[in-house]
Amino acid sequence: MLNYIGRRLIQMIPLLIGISILNFAIMHLAPGDPIDLLAERNATAEQKERIKELYGLNDPIHIQYLRWMQHVLKGDFGRSFVDGQPVMKSILERLPYTLYLNFLIMVVIYVVAIPVGIISALKQYSKFDHLMTSMAFLGQAVPSFWIGLILIYFFGLKLDWLPISGIGTIGLNVRTAGFWATVVDRAAHVIMPVTVVAFGSMTGVARYMRSSMLEVIRQDYVRTARAKGLPEKVVILKHAMRNALLPIVTLLGAELPLLFGGMVVIESIFSWPGIGLLSIRAIFQRDYLIVMAINMMGATLMVLGNFLADLLYVVVDPRIKYS
Amino acid sequence: MSQIEHQNDRARRSFGGDAMTPEPESYGKMVWRRFKKHKLAMAGLYILLFMYVLAIFAPLLATQSYETVDPPNKLKPSSREHLMGTDNIGRDVFSRVVWGSRISLSVGFVAAAVAVTVGVVIGSTAAYFGGRVDDILMRFTEIVMAFPTFFLLLTIVSIVERSIFNIMLVIGFTSWPSLARMVRGQILSLREQEFTEAARALGASDARIIFRHILPNAMAPVIVSTTMRIGGAILSESSLSFLGLGVPEPYPSWGSILNAGRTYLLQAPWITTFPGIFIFLTVLAFNYVGDGLRDALDPRLKD
Numbered sequence: 001m002l003n004y005i006g007r008r009l010i011q012m013i014p015l016l017i018g019i020s021i022l023n024f025a026i027m028h029l030a031p032g033d034p035i036d037l038l039a040e041r042n043a044t045a046e047q048k049e050r051i052k053e054l055y056g057l058n059d060p061i062h063i064q065y066l067r068w069m070q071h072v073l074k075g076d077f078g079r080s081f082v083d084g085q086p087v088m089k090s091i092l093e094r095l096p097y098t099l100y101l102n103f104l105i106m107v108v109i110y111v112v113a114i115p116v117g118i119i120s121a122l123k124q125y126s127k128f129d130h131l132m133t134s135m136a137f138l139g140q141a142v143p144s145f146w147i148g149l150i151l152i153y154f155f156g157l158k159l160d161w162l163p164i165s166g167i168g169t170i171g172l173n174v175r176t177a178g179f180w181a182t183v184v185d186r187a188a189h190v191i192m193p194v195t196v197v198a199f200g201s202m203t204g205v206a207r208y209m210r211s212s213m214l215e216v217i218r219q220d221y222v223r224t225a226r227a228k229g230l231p232e233k234v235v236i237l238k239h240a241m242r243n244a245l246l247p248i249v250t251l252l253g254a255e256l257p258l259l260f261g262g263m264v265v266i267e268s269i270f271s272w273p274g275i276g277l278l279s280i281r282a283i284f285q286r287d288y289l290i291v292m293a294i295n296m297m298g299a300t301l302m303v304l305g306n307f308l309a310d311l312l313y314v315v316v317d318p319r320i321k322y323s
Numbered sequence: 324m325s326q327i328e329h330q331n332d333r334a335r336r337s338f339g340g341d342a343m344t345p346e347p348e349s350y351g352k353m354v355w356r357r358f359k360k361h362k363l364a365m366a367g368l369y370i371l372l373f374m375y376v377l378a379i380f381a382p383l384l385a386t387q388s389y390e391t392v393d394p395p396n397k398l399k400p401s402s403r404e405h406l407m408g409t410d411n412i413g414r415d416v417f418s419r420v421v422w423g424s425r426i427s428l429s430v431g432f433v434a435a436a437v438a439v440t441v442g443v444v445i446g447s448t449a450a451y452f453g454g455r456v457d458d459i460l461m462r463f464t465e466i467v468m469a470f471p472t473f474f475l476l477l478t479i480v481s482i483v484e485r486s487i488f489n490i491m492l493v494i495g496f497t498s499w500p501s502l503a504r505m506v507r508g509q510i511l512s513l514r515e516q517e518f519t520e521a522a523r524a525l526g527a528s529d530a531r532i533i534f535r536h537i538l539p540n541a542m543a544p545v546i547v548s549t550t551m552r553i554g555g556a557i558l559s560e561s562s563l564s565f566l567g568l569g570v571p572e573p574y575p576s577w578g579s580i581l582n583a584g585r586t587y588l589l590q591a592p593w594i595t596t597f598p599g600i601f602i603f604l605t606v607l608a609f610n611y612v613g614d615g616l617r618d619a620l621d622p623r624l625k626d
Contacts, residue, residue, distance in 0.1 A: 014462070015462070015465060015466060015469065018462065018463070018465075018466040019466050019469050019470070022466055022467070022470075023470075026478060026479060026482070027478075027482070029482075137607060137610055137611065137614075138607070140606075140610060141554065141558075141603055141606040141607035141610055142603050142606075143558055143561050143562065143565070143578075143599065143602050143603065143606075144562075145561075145562065145565045145581075146581065146595070146599040146602070146603065149581075149585065149588060149595050149599075150599075152588060153588050153589070153592055153595075157588060157589045158589075264473065264474065264477065264566065265473075265562055265565065265566065268566060279474060279477075280477070280566060283477055283478065283481045283568075284481070286481070286482075291478055291481075294474065295470060295471070295474060295475065295478060298470065298471040298474060299469040299470045299471070300469075302468075302469045302470070302471065303469050
């Protein structure tokens with residue numbers, strides 16, 4: 001096992017180096033000089049030159065890359081060109097909000113999608129199954145921002161039931177309004193963003209669960225369980241479902257990278273102050289170092305997520321031998 | 324009746340009746356016959372036909388110009404003059420949606436074509452040459468795949484000059500990796516199949532094996548995935564436009580029309596409603612057609 005983990009980790013190194021080179025290259029092929037952001041508008045050529053020297057923008061590109069990497073390995077992504085804050089600090093400030101939203105989304109997706117997938121597998125080709133298949137097609141075709149706008153229109157503006165932006169009412173917290181009022185307020189803010197994202201991804205997870213379950217209930221051990229006279233409930237819940245859940249575990253690893261970059265649209269609609277909103281602002285302001293940091297972290301998480309998924313799979317499925 | 328005669332009899336019957344010379348139907352006809360059975364795919368096909376008619380005859384169908392600004396008549400609801408109302412600077416939403424079909428459909432089509440070309444070239448080169456070439460190409464594919472796709476798309480779109488053509492290219496160039504992997508896997512597995520071996524044993528040349536046996540079989544999933552990718556590219560473009568990084572003004576894409584209505588949701592919901600319906604229907608149609616093609620092209624599925 002340790003051997004397997006070690007080998008996988010070593011294989012990751014060239015991949016991550018490749019990712020960092022591509023990431024660096026994309027941002028440095030960009031037209032437009034970051035110096036225009038760094039220097040004041042009426043700065044003289046001489047001042048600009050000094051700033052360039054200060055930020056090391058005059059060095060050859062591979063030197064710039066190595067210097068950037070050197071800092072990145074220490075967890076330092078530089079300072080924002082726009083507000084001068086350390087990039088890492090801005091990201092860490094926003095991360096909890098995105099994590100919080102993502103956590104709720106995942107809970108909703110799995111709590112709904114797993115039973116739905118199981119039921120439609122057990123009742124294959126029933127009305128319920130067909131309905132679910134249609135919903136899956138709908139979920140894939142509807143633009144998430146459009147669903148978001150429709151929800152905002154009805155529940156936010158017309159009915160005025162739900163707040164349309166932010167994570168909570170400003171100034172309202174446990175100290176000023178009490179515990180329950182705060183919980184209700186935070187929940188009201190989170191319902192719409194969670195619904196929009198969950199609707200889009202839920203159908204995919206449900207389909208996955210369905211096909212996994214369909215495969216499992218045709219296995220010999222399920223037939224054996226039935227043959228020895230176990231009640232259907234036990235057969236389904238204990239013998240079939242547990243095994244059908246295995247491949248779903250790998251999906252969890254795949255969800256991890258969505259934290260970075262996956263939430264841009266949704267955070268932008270609901271003014272959710274997370275990583276997505278930070279990244280779209282950085283992109284508009286050409287704040288290269290933030291964009292590079294988010295791309296780098298997103299890609300690293302993707303690599304780690306895949307690794308984690310494989311590892312989890314080995315842990316939960318004793319039939320798989322790592323070698 | 325001997326075993327062999329019995330089998331022949333069965334084979335003849337399965338060709339349809341007792342006809343002495345059963346005419347084997349052509350591949351194309353068979354695919355079409357099977358595709359027609361998929362009701363939703365047919366519905367999708369009709370929707371797409373409708374959208375393409377809109378796109379091709381846009382100059383005739385649009386009642387007004389897509390860029391004529393008319394501030395006194397801004398945010399007007401649906402009327403006889405403006406079927407879908409007017410937007411925030413008084414442009415006719417209906418005409419913009421009609422012209423938008425041209426832009427959105429071409430973005431989808433070109434972006435998917437770019438992705439498929441790059442994906443097929445990289446995937447089949449890797450599979451064909453194997454060894455070091457395969458290693459290098461697949462590592463590169465993995466690297467590109469590791470980036471969060473939509474964010475990578477945003478990043479590149481933000482640094483290139485914004486034009487319709489660039490948007491098509493960037494969407495295409497960020498979405499090929501999964502296709503390259505699929506093509507490579509497909510070819511590698513086809514190479515080991517019995518029918519390829521049989522052809523080799525019969526003395527078929529490499530070229531014949533590649534073009535007659537491997538490529539036609541590898542094409543079915545590529546065609547299916549291309550169809551669905553067009554829908555996906557239309558969605559990507561509309562998300563970009565929604566964030567203000569899509570097709571530049573004054574050109575209308577469904578996403579950019581929608582974006583203009585974002586701040587006028589309460590006063591003028593029609594600006595967001597209509598283009599949204601068009602995006603949704605078109606993407607849904609492409610996905611259903613892709614699904615129908617998957618069933619129709621798969622030789623292992625019986626009628």
